[in-house]
Amino acid sequence: MSTSYRALRFSPAILLLACALSACGGGSSSSSDTTAVVNPPPPVTPPAATGDTGSVSAAYVQGASPRYMLLNVASQSTGILTRVTQGSSGALSVIADSSFSGTPAITREISGDASFAQGRWFSGTITNASGATVLSGNNASAHYSVYNAVAALPTSGSLQCDGGSYTAPSYTGGASVQPAAYFGTASGSASVVFGPSGAVLSMTVDATAGGSTGRISGTGTMSRPDMSLIGGGFLGGDSGTLLALGDGGAGRYLLTGGYKLVLANGANYQGIATFRCS
Incomplete structure (x- = not known):
């Protein structure tokens, strides 16, 4: 499935967005600060939990314009990173x-360096203005990535991106699956092309779970460095992508992408990928 975008200007405040599937169609929008709420998946029996997995090569360092994306079970948000705390595990x-x-509070697929931090909250309690959400170590996970927006967009040039760092795609509903x-698992590719109109971001993710596979592709043009590009039915719980550009340090860039997709068996999954591009 492929998605395309149209760019909008944004308020620095976090906007509450809701997008019904019948209204979204194949269209898209862009935002620098968004929150969306969709229906949660049915509860499932959790497997045994273990400890944190993954690591970082360096602690994340906030830049002048720090940003984040957080994909929870029934909501997605992205915006200005007003606070961040990182532990010794990354x-x-x-x-x-x-x-x-929580005791324990378990995070899986930890990755990152001084320019970003990524992971998946797996078992513990998420607390925010909406209340508390308990992740009991089942399919319910919250995928996150924090990064620094670039100061300005170049007007020309094409970047080559690496194979990406991924959180494990987590089941969010649809057709029933076994534990x-x-x-x-996920793999994919990404590209960044700069031009007079801004930066064209493109990402494709292939996911596999339980012997079934699926693919989601998204592309769009960002005219401002703090924009997030929303494509497809991402905010409505259908297949789609959320793309952003970050500063990778030393002249490098990051393409950070949240995604939702439906596998061939009808099961829904979501996750986050970060690609280093230069």
């Missing part, structure tokens, strides 16, 4: 107005 426990705690398919 896992984040505070992202903007959301905190993660072994609550989480899958």
Whole structure:
């Protein structure tokens, strides 16, 4: 499935967005600060939990324009990173107005360096202005990435991106699956092309879980460095992408992409990928 975008100007405040599938169609929008709420998936029996997984090569360092994206079970938000706390394992426990705690508080697929931090809150309690959400170690996960927006967009040039760092795609509903398919694996590709109109971001993610596969592709043009590009039915719970551009340091860039997709068996999954581009 492929999605395309149209760019809008944004308010620095976090906007509440709701997008019914019948209204979204194949259209799209862009935002620098968004929150969306969709129906949660049915509860499932959790497997046994273990500890944190993954690591970072360096602690994340906030820049002049820090940003975040957070994909929870029934909501998605992106905006200005007003607060962040990172532990010794590289896992984040505070992202903007959301905190993660518990005994234990488990984070999976930790990755990052000085320019970004990524992971998946797996078991613990998320607390924010909306209340508390308990992740009991089943399919319910919250995927996050924090990064620094670039100061300005170049007007020319094409970047080559690496194979990406991924959180494990997590089951969010649709067709019923067995516990072994609550989480899958992902791979993909990305590209960034700068031009007079801005930066064209493109991302494709292939996901596999329980022997079934699916693909989602998204592309769009950002005219401002703090924009997030929303494509397809992402805000309505259908297949779609959320793309952003970050500063990778030393002249490098980051393409950070949240995604939702439906596998061939009808099961829904979501996750986050970050690509280093230069």
